[in-house]
Amino acid sequence: MKRVHLICSTHLQCACCLLLSLPLAPALARDFYVAPKATGGDGTRAHPFATLEQARDAVRAHKHTASRAEPVTIWLSGGDYERTNALQLRAEDSGSARAPVIWRARPGQTVRWLGGRSLGDFEPVRDPAILARLREGARQHVLQMDLRVTGVVDFPGLQSRGFARPTTPSHVELFYAGKPMTLARWPNEGSWETIAGFPEESATPDGHGGKIGNLQTGFFYTANRPAEWQDATNIWVHGYWAWDWANSYEQIAELNAAQKWVKTAPPYGHYGFRKGQRVYFLNILEELDEPGEWFLDRRTGVLYFWPPDLAPVKPNTSPARAEALISLLGEPLLRMNDVTNVEVRGIVFEASRGNGIEIHGGASNTVAGCTLRNLGNYGVMVTGGFGSRVLSCDVFHTGDGGVSLEGGDRKTLTPGGHRVENTHFRWQGRWSKCYVPAVLMGGVGMSALRNLIHDHPHCGILYNGNDHLIEGNEIHHIALETGDVGAIYTGRDYTYRGNRIRYNYIHHTGGVGMGSMGVYMDDCVSGAEIRGNIFYRVHRAAFLGGGRDHQVLNNVFVECEPAVELDGRGLDTSPVWRSMVDQIMRDRLRDVPLSLYRERYPAMRALDDYYGPPGGPAIEGASFKGVPPERNLVQRNVCVGNWLKVGWHASTNMLVIENNLVDANPLFTGPIDAAASPEAFQPKKISPVWKLGFERIPADRIGLYRDDYRRKLPERR
Secondary structure (H helix, E strand, O other): OOOOOOOOOOOOOOOOHHHHOOOOOOOOOEEEEEOOOOOOOOOOOOOOEOOHHHHHHHHHHHHHHOOOOOOEEEEEOOEEEEOOOOEEEOHHHOOOOOOOEEEEEOOOOOEEEEOEEEOOOOEEOOOHHHHHHOOHHHOOOOEEEEHHHHOOOOOOOOOOOEOOOOOOOOOOOEEEOOEEOEEOEEOOOOOOEEOOEOOHHHOEEOOOOOEEEOHHHOEEOOOOHHHHOOOOOOOEEEEEEEEOOEEEEEEEEEEEOOOOEEEEOOOOOOOOEOOOOEEEEEOOHHHOOOOOEEEEEOOOOEEEEOOOOOOOOOOOOOOOOOOEEEEOOOOOOEEEEOOEOEEEEOOEEEOOOOOOEEEEOOEOOEEEOOEEEEEOOOOEEEEOOEOOEEEOOEEEEEOOOOEEEEEOEOOOOEOOOOEEEOOEEEOOOOOOOOOOOOEEEEEEOOEEEOOEEEOOOOOOEEEOOEOOEEEOOEEEOOOOOOOOEEEEEEEOOOOOOOOEEEOOEEEOOOOOOOOEEEEEEEOOOOOOEEEOOEEEOOOEEEEEEOOOOOEEEOOEEEOOOOOEEEEOHHHOOOHHHHHHHHHHHHHHHHOOOHHHHHHHOHHHHHHHHHHOOOOOOOOOHHHOOOOOOOOEEEEOOEEEOOOEEEEOOOOHHHEEEEOOEEOOOOOEOOOOOOOOOHHHHOEOOOOHHHHHOOOOOOHHHOOOOOOOOOOOOOOOO
């Protein structure tokens, strides 16, 4: 008799535990085997299949002839499975709750699905013309490889991407020793050039007292360096052109080094140019001037690279090095359409220019214990269907976001039930930067549970929709390159209700310009529960940006600036708010069945005073005086440091403030330092917080945990 193991979620709302503990009827099992260098096998352990498609087709055939449903496991032997197309799984590749189909690595073996190619030996650069273009200090370090000799003849180039641009596969990229390398740029990584100005005759007001330059007339820069570039035909420029929360990559159409002027090529994808904003230029051979940089000459197919771990190159030698990979595949490594009860376990997905895994429709699929790294877009994207999960994975170095979950029905408020849990996210947003979070959730009823998220240029978790649960996550070192953003972020919709943000540990956030927030309820979004979170060294911890009906309950704030902030931007009568925020809010109220929403979320009925009742005429135009940020509850919180800030049309009487411990020692168990764990912020038994009704925060249920898929935890830093 075969024992059936089910792994249940460990999050705090685990209502399914009782069901999953019930015994199931015994089931036989069928095993197939695949090995990357096999030849002519029949799928047995002794004679494995050579390709993933052979195994998939064998499972289909087996299911047609089997007398009963039984679990099927496809065992993958260690090695690289180079993909020139996505592995496609369809409905006929499904399993069932009692008889799942499992694709997994054999124990102790590393299985990689590669969307790229591992490169051979580089050689020193000998072409005098190329050496002359390199800077003197780089010439003895830069190596080259003719990719055409390796059989690579297609070199997809850069495309404009970033804020408000559609997601597209990345260009060909170079990875070395498991990390992405830097496309040769100026200024070098960590530094920026600034926009010095723009033709004033075409500039317009920016809505904030300044001017914004016209996209079609270009911008001026300050330095002399671009005068040294010999070929400007395929140089790109990346910038935060007008705001620190909106970036894009644009190709240069004209560069006048004498005038220090640049014009970018259409189609334009950003707002315009503002003085002082940050830019850098990239894809420039002359700027291959430090370790880790590379450049690909797409006309000749020659790749130039300064490996970060090599001493100067000696003549007539092929120096030892780590593995170098280039990404080639412009689609996901695995695509599942209308599949149910399929598990993908313990596999490395790497070096695709697109997503790692896409799951469209279907139900109850699992990606568990996998590593998704060095990808051009997202690690995993789940759209539609019900109850799929990403569990105990590592998602590192993605060009866009980490995991995207979209499901449920906002017209009926039916939950989709997807979740991401116990997953480690690091280094998302390599290219798109803004609004490509580690976790993106949309629709109804998604969950992000006990994940670790850090080293991100923008936001950690971004959601839209209803009834999401964000619980037990640790988030730190976000907003490292951007401003006006939150570790957990949403905005601009009165109908995003029923969302619970609780028992998270948010600490050491970054931010430029306008800084960053811990939980950012932006542009009048309303009705979130912010409960039992720990905020440590966060610029603005709980920011209520003009919204209503929020509950800030039982949180711990330590060294934040401030702990809670409220503004009344919904009362601002300036055109930028009337024409932008208010109109969008009206449109989104019309997009949902208000009678259903008013029944599910009774607090929404108070909006009738400002927008009119459902089905009635909305209050429009000059008669509209704005929506105040009322009915926000701030209760039973603990604050060490700056407590409360209220402004921009708001006043403290718009808040209900009760039983908070401020300016008193809460007697934490400690120690409170840069490496403090969530448990350090637990008040001692003699703490005065308990008399105020403070409830214990389950700090031991925050962050990653060990399970069958994750045996080791990363060290706390």
